[in-house]
Amino acid sequence: MTLAQTTDTIIDPKIATVLLYPQVGSTQGSSAQTLNIPLVKLDDQAQSPLQLEFDDLTANYRNFRSKIIHCNANWVRSVLNDIEYTYEYNDVPITDYQVSVGTKVPYYHYKYSVPRLKLPGNYVLVVYNEQNRNQILFTRRFRVYANLLSINAGVRFSTDVSRQFNDQQVDLTIGYRAYQSQVNSPQDDFKVVIRQNFRDDRTVTDLRPSNVRSFDQVLEYNAIDLRNTFPGGNEYRFFDTRTVLSRGNYVERVDRKADRTTAYVQTDRPRSGFAYTQFDDFNGLFVIDHRETGDGATGADYIETVFTLLVDELPNASVYANGAFNFWSLDDRNRLSYDSALGGYRGRIWLKQGVYNYNYAITGIAPPVTRSGIRVDGNETLIEGDFSQTENVYEVFVYTRPPAARADQLIGYYMLDFGQRK
Structure with a gap:
């Protein structure tokens, strides 16, 4: 298997909504469990195993396998052999699946529990096609830690x-x-x-x-x-598409057609020129849920979600609706296009029903800037502001x-x- 990158990446366009989270305490069985980030303590792996979930939009059963890669602190693949950090054979089929129920966009929903590991460190979960081990479908980062130090921060x-x-x-x-x-x-x-x-x-x-x-x-x-x-930064914007029978929070309208449902997120405007406003958010994360059935895994549909940002055209720049739903990647999937008739930018992204945090990011603003070790070209400051x-x-x-x-x-x-x- 040739692993070209160790970032959070979906390579197969038919794979969607890749979730990886520890099953922790009171959140087990609830939609909020996906707000638990992919991080687990070395000694707690048995009590709080990492759970992988994802959807295959081909709506056909496919044979997937998973492999775990150990990485160093800089996310470069380490030289360790599998046996040095795994207890089990490190090449496992993913066989637990369900079929979506009552959705306009059919899909297969897969689940997989990540096996325990021996060492604390950085890891990448790689899922690939069983028929062709070099066809990697997606990669997902996670961390296993041990508390051997005392840390205090403010x-x-x-x-x-x-x-x-x-x-x-x-x-x-x-x-x-x-x-x-x-x-x-x-x-x-x-x-x-x-x-x-x-x-x-x-x-x-x-x-x-x-x-x-x-x-x-x-x-x-x-x-x-x-x-x-x-x-x-600023508090993240959000919208709620857990139901499409009525308008959820920050959804302007919902168009229900035979083959698809389209939800128009409330029209947005820049916030950088205004005073800071306090409100709660998920710090950029999202939750999958379906109001009518309570089963987001197989009952939630994929919605054509329309984002609209009213701002003057930015020459030579690209504007994106940005969030954890796209692993914070700025690519064609979440790029918005300028519409002169609208007087702003608009884009359409297929997202599974739920509650989403997002903001707007821009690339191509010259000159690119680096501040505090963070590259701010592709930044959110121009639209969202920093407070x-x-x-x-x-x-x-x-x-x-x-x-x-x-x-x-x-x-x-x-x-x-x-x-x-x-």
Whole structure:
């Protein structure tokens, strides 16, 4: 099997709504369980196994198989052999499926439980055609972590006076006392990654400690070069298509035809020139659900979802409806086209019924800018704005390569919700 990339990618256009999540506690069996990100603690894999779900829009049964690939901290495939990180044979058929019920767009819905793994670290789940193992259909990232360190982090407005109303700064400390026997050079042995809103396109890497307190076995990360600073962004827009018998929240109208249903999302306008407005969101994620049956897996239909953004034409630029539903990729599937009669941009995306977060992103605005280690060409700032008050989730991942080990391991994880609504 030749794996060209280790990103979240759907290669086969007939594969849709790829979900990967741990089955955690009270969310088991509910539509909200898909808000659990693909991350599981090494010791909790048996109690909270990772569940894969996806739809095949060919509406024919196909033979799929899955394989797990171990990656280093930078998501480059490691040199480990399968037996070094798996307990079972690492090439498993996916045989659990159901047929959609009462939908205008027929599909097969597949499920698969990811087997337990031996090592903490970065992994990619690869699903491919059983008839041709080189025909990869999609790839999905996930992480397994061990808590061998003490991590503490906090978020504040940027210390850069010019960005204090727009950016958020993440300061953190790492205590390695319990792990010190494995540490040779504390300032070099740990690779720290900070991620915003579960987005791998919003990460800061290559952080160096600003202070090493050797006696306390503590590393401080308070970067004076502002590498630990993120654009605050804005709360995500959302719409609700769990039912098409009436208009859900932020849906202007629904057209029901014999062969398809089209939902027009409320017409949007830029928010960057207005004051920040507080409201709850899923931090860019989405939930699949069907109001009438309560069974989003096989009862939810695929809806032609129309996005409309009223803004003057942007020469040489491309505008996208952006969200976790497309793995934050900016491609032809979620690109909007300018309509001079409309006076704005419009695009159509086939999405399964549910509640979706989204925003608008733009590429081609010159010159491209890099701020805080994040490339802001393909940014959301022009339409959505950046506000330091925005509620955002931040995660801290700490990797190391133990002595004599041949790959990076994820030995520390910490999550904090800045501005969480009580």
